[in-house]
Amino acid sequence: MAYSDKVIDHYTNPKNVGTLDKSKTNVGTGLVGAPECGDVMRLQIEVDELSGVIKDAKFKTFGCGSAIASSSLATEWLKGKSVDEALQIDNMDIVEELNLPPVKIHCSVLAEDAIKAAINDYRTKNGLSELVNAH
Amino acid sequence: MNLHLPIYLDNNATTPMDPRVLDAMLPYFVEKFGNAASRNHSFGWVAEEAVDYAREQVAQLINADSKEIIFTSGATESDNLAIKGVYEMYASKGNHIITCTTEHKAVLDSCKHIEKLGGHVTYLSVNADGLIDLSELEKAITDKTILISIMYGNNEIGVIQPIKEISAIAKKHGVLFFTDATQAVGKIPVDVIDDGIDLMSFSGHKIYGPKGVGVLYVRRKNPRVKVTSQMDGGGHERGMRSGTLNVPAIVGLGKACELCRLEMTEEATRLSAMRDRLENSLMELDETYINGDKNHRLPHTANISFKYVEGEGLMMGFNKNIALSSGSACTSASLEPSYVLKALGLGDDLAHSSLRFGLGRFTTEEQIDFTIKAVTDTVNKLREMSPLWEMFKEGVDINSIEWEHH
Numbered sequence: 301m302a303y304s305d306k307v308i309d310h311y312t313n314p315k316n317v318g319t320l321d322k323s324k325t326n327v328g329t330g331l332v333g334a335p336e337c338g339d340v341m342r343l344q345i346e347v348d349e350l351s352g353v354i355k356d357a358k359f360k361t362f363g364c365g366s367a368i369a370s371s372s373l374a375t376e377w378l379k380g381k382s383v384d385e386a387l388q389i390d391n392m393d394i395v396e397e398l399n400l401p402p403v404k405i406h407c408s409v410l411a412e413d414a415i416k417a418a419i420n421d422y423r424t425k426n427g428l429s430e431l432v433n434a435h
Numbered sequence: 436m437n438l439h440l441p442i443y444l445d446n447n448a449t450t451p452m453d454p455r456v457l458d459a460m461l462p463y464f465v466e467k468f469g470n471a472a473s474r475n476h477s478f479g480w481v482a483e484e485a486v487d488y489a490r491e492q493v494a495q496l497i498n499a500d501s502k503e504i505i506f507t508s509g510a511t512e513s514d515n516l517a518i519k520g521v522y523e524m525y526a527s528k529g530n531h532i533i534t535c536t537t538e539h540k541a542v543l544d545s546c547k548h549i550e551k552l553g554g555h556v557t558y559l560s561v562n563a564d565g566l567i568d569l570s571e572l573e574k575a576i577t578d579k580t581i582l583i584s585i586m587y588g589n590n591e592i593g594v595i596q597p598i599k600e601i602s603a604i605a606k607k608h609g610v611l612f613f614t615d616a617t618q619a620v621g622k623i624p625v626d627v628i629d630d631g632i633d634l635m636s637f638s639g640h641k642i643y644g645p646k647g648v649g650v651l652y653v654r655r656k657n658p659r660v661k662v663t664s665q666m667d668g669g670g671h672e673r674g675m676r677s678g679t680l681n682v683p684a685i686v687g688l689g690k691a692c693e694l695c696r697l698e699m700t701e702e703a704t705r706l707s708a709m710r711d712r713l714e715n716s717l718m719e720l721d722e723t724y725i726n727g728d729k730n731h732r733l734p735h736t737a738n739i740s741f742k743y744v745e746g747e748g749l750m751m752g753f754n755k756n757i758a759l760s761s762g763s764a765c766t767s768a769s770l771e772p773s774y775v776l777k778a779l780g781l782g783d784d785l786a787h788s789s790l791r792f793g794l795g796r797f798t799t800e801e802q803i804d805f806t807i808k809a810v811t812d813t814v815n816k817l818r819e820m821s822p823l824w825e826m827f828k829e830g831v832d833i834n835s836i837e838w839e840h841h
Contacts, residue, residue: 303751311751317820334838335823336783338745338763338772342822360822364747364763368820 303365304399310369315376318358320344328422330414339363339407341371343414345378345386347422354378354386359414366404370394370411378415383422387431389415442802444759446641446795447590447618447736452687453643453796459690460645463683471680472671482682489689496692497635498626499652505672506685509649510617513636514541516651516676517613520662521582521634522549525611529579533610535559535567536778537594538586542615546584555579563780564728565594569604576608583612587619587635591762591775591791592727593736595619602631611660617641621695622733623703627652633660639684643796644691648684651676698796706794707734709803713792714739716807720814722827726776726789735794738762738776740785743824744817749790752813757806762789784823784833 303311322329326347333339340363346356357375361368373394378386394400394408420430443451463485471486473479487501494501507513518532534546536558546556557575559567567585576583583605588595598614605612613634619625620635621642627635638649653675654660661675668677695702714737717723722742741749746763762773763786772786781789790810794803818824826833 308751311748314820319825331822331836332839335787335833336838338747338783338787340822340838360820360825362743362748362821362823363745365751367745368748 306373306398307365307369307400310372310398311365314359314368314372316356316358316372316379317360319360320346320356320358325425326422328418328420328425330417330419330421332413332417333363333367333410335362339367339410341367341410341414343371343374343378343411343418345383345418345422347383352382352384354381354383363407363410364404366398366400366407367410369398370400370407371414373397374411374415383419386415386419438801438805440756442757442798442805444757444792444794444798444802444806446798447593447791447793448760449640449646450643450795451797452640452645453691453694455694456644456687456690460683460687463686467682469682471682472669482680485682485686486680489685492689492693492696493650496625496696497620497652498628500655502673503627503652503655505651505653505675506680506688507636507649507651507676508647508681509640510539510615510636510638511541511649513638513649513651514539514615515545516662516665517634517636518542518545518549518582518584519665520675521611521613521660522552522554523663524661525581529577529581530554531557531577531579532582532584533557533559533572533575533580534584535561535586535596537561537565537589537591537775538584539590539615539617542584542586559585561778564731565589565592565726565775565779566728566731567596567601569597569600572601573604573608576604576610580608580610583610585612585614587614587616587625588623588733588736589727589775590618591773592738592779593618593733594727595623595731595733597731598630598632602633605633606631611658618733618736621692621699622735624699627654633658634662639688639691642691642695645684645687648681648688650688702796703734706798709798709800710735710737710792710794713737713794713803713807717741717810720811723814724785726779726781737792737794738789739792740776740781740789741814742785742788743821743827744814745787746789748817749788749810749813752816753806753809757809759793760791762791763787 357378359371361371391408391412469478469482471482490501611633620637635652640646726738746761776786
């Protein structure tokens with residue numbers, strides 16, 4: 301399968317690979333996918349408590365190049381957004397940006413799920429109700 | 436050293452044609468274009484002579500008689516002809532076939548076709564090393580069993596089945612034995628007499644010959660085996676496979692077989708040494724596993740799982756420079772990981788993490804050096820990026836996590 305230049309770029313130079321301290325109350329962690337399916341994404345956000353803005357985002361992904369690129373892109377988009385703005389990220393935006401073929405759309409869905417799971421984790425930690433999962 | 440990229444390490448999928456094979460074929464396109472079935476003029480005689488010579492070259496490689504060689508379009512057709520042809524020809528004797536779960540799709544799908552026609556098929560499982568259990572095989576035989584179909588060497592993991600033992604069991608019970616030997620012929624000694632094989636398929640393009648040509652060996656003595664033709668018209672190939680013979684391809688296949696016969700011993704030694712070096716170097720990485728029995732394996736094949744990294748993602752790290760295959764689902768349209776690896780009892784995670792290295796006649800030591808470095812670097816890089824690797828390093832049991840399945 302031929303990958304788009306953007307997928308190759310994220311794969312070769314992934315942005316924001318790493319781990320945030322998940323015990324901190326202002327860090328939300330989302331772990332989605334399954335090893336059996338060949339895709340596992342862990343996406344973390346660190347929220348500035350005063351402004352409600354995501355000041356850092358990190359990921360680690362087990363998966364194909366498109367899965368790695370989708371999560372790398374997601375962390376780039378998350379930084380600087382408010383939590384509410386982050387919820388607006390749609391998987392189709394990722395598909396469009398990375399030019400993912402139909403068989404790789406599930407990678408973008410997984411990235412959106414990971415964002416929502418991280419936000420949910422952050423909300424529960426801070427006494428807010430869990431959001432209804434979009435999927 | 437002058438290393439040409441990309442490196443081809445997918446020789447189990449297909450091999451480049453040997454230039455010596457091409458040279459042998461070239462006169463048979465324009466100059467000597469005759470139809471081998473034209474009995475009345477010199478154009479036909481020249482073509483027929485070339486086919487006869489090739490048939491002899493093919494027969495010699497597998498210790499057969501040239502009359503036992505049926506030319507087909509490839510191993511897939513030969514597999515179909517063997518299974519469906521025996522099923523039809525021996526319908527009065529029974530309708531039961533025994534095969535195994537790690538066979539090539541051409542065998543498995545032909546068996547499924549037989550089931551649709553009302554026949555019965557037993558699919559033997561394999562052990563963790565990829566070998567069938569001989570006592571299971573013998574137990575599966577009934578008075579309705581007409582055929583045992585077990586491959587010689589596996590295309591994904593390279594495991595060689597106990598062919599002599601299988602044929603002995605088949606003979607003891609009066610059942611025919613067919614083997615898909617596509618990956619074995621030309622790579623290791625295959626002898627239809629010694630091995631007790633009744634029917635055997637293989638193809639040209641896996642042994643440095645052309646695509647679009649293959650062989651079905653059909654034994655003529657002790658016992659005399661026949662298959663019902665699956666392609667009618669003209670009665671070519673002793674009535675078992677009609678169709679104008681593909682003379683240039685057959686000439687190429689003959690030459691390819693001759694080269695394999697002459698160079699096999701040396702080539703197998705060279706390839707297994709390179710394969711072992713590749714394997715031993717990659718095994719220095721933690722959590723790396725060789726798939727398939729190491730003691731019963733084709734010399735040119737290595738199948739390795741790199742736990743906690745996904746196969747397609749792994750290949751992306753070097754597929755600009757190295758061509759090989761993965762058991763990962765992402766490389767196939769089905770989204771299922773390799774059924775062969777799953778048949779060994781590998782979890783989906785390990786099946787998704789596998790690479791198949793297929794070395795060949797033109798593989799060099801420099802290419803192996805390059806591959807060792809590229810694969811090692813990519814595995815290390817992706818593990819740094821893998822949440823599963825991090826969990827493993829922290830001692831978290833990945834199986835204890837409740838994963839959501841899509």
